[in-house]
Amino acid sequence: MSIFEGLEAAAETLRKADKIPEYKEILEAMGTIRGLEQRLHDAAQKIRSLEAEIEKRSVVDGPLPPFGYFFDKQHPDSPLCPKCYQAKDSQLSFMGPAKSWSGGIRRACRICGLLIYEEEMDSNAAPARQRRPYSPFS
Numbered sequence: 001m002s003i004f005e006g007l008e009a010a011a012e013t014l015r016k017a018d019k020i021p022e023y024k025e026i027l028e029a030m031g032t033i034r035g036l037e038q039r040l041h042d043a044a045q046k047i048r049s050l051e052a053e054i055e056k057r058s059v060v061d062g063p064l065p066p067f068g069y070f071f072d073k074q075h076p077d078s079p080l081c082p083k084c085y086q087a088k089d090s091q092l093s094f095m096g097p098a099k100s101w102s103g104g105i106r107r108a109c110r111i112c113g114l115l116i117y118e119e120e121m122d123s124n125a126a127p128a129r130q131r132r133p134y135s136p137f138s
């Protein structure tokens, strides 16, 4: 006999004996137990989802100095975007290839566009903000 069958039988006995307050107490207790069962079920589901998340993260290393990249252990030579990886929905996005840029070397995330300079730009090159602003009238 399950806990609910036992309680239902007890409730029915009380109802037949016209013990309505006690009958209602048992119904309330059954409602409370059903609520707890639901919460237990939800918590078990949450645990499974967190375990899957941990499993997913255990194959990734990082953030590693000097650039803060994460690395999928199966692709140790291809850095992952730290911004995409640390986002709420945690995506594995490979950074693009290292490219020369204004005397420096940078990689760009293929998904969010994050730029990471692995070598600073040439300090003699004029930074973009010091160049003359674009004007449609000149």
Ligand SMILES: [Zn+2]
Binding pocket: 081, 082, 083, 084, 085, 093, 109, 110, 111, 112, 113, 114
């Ligand atoms: Zn990204």
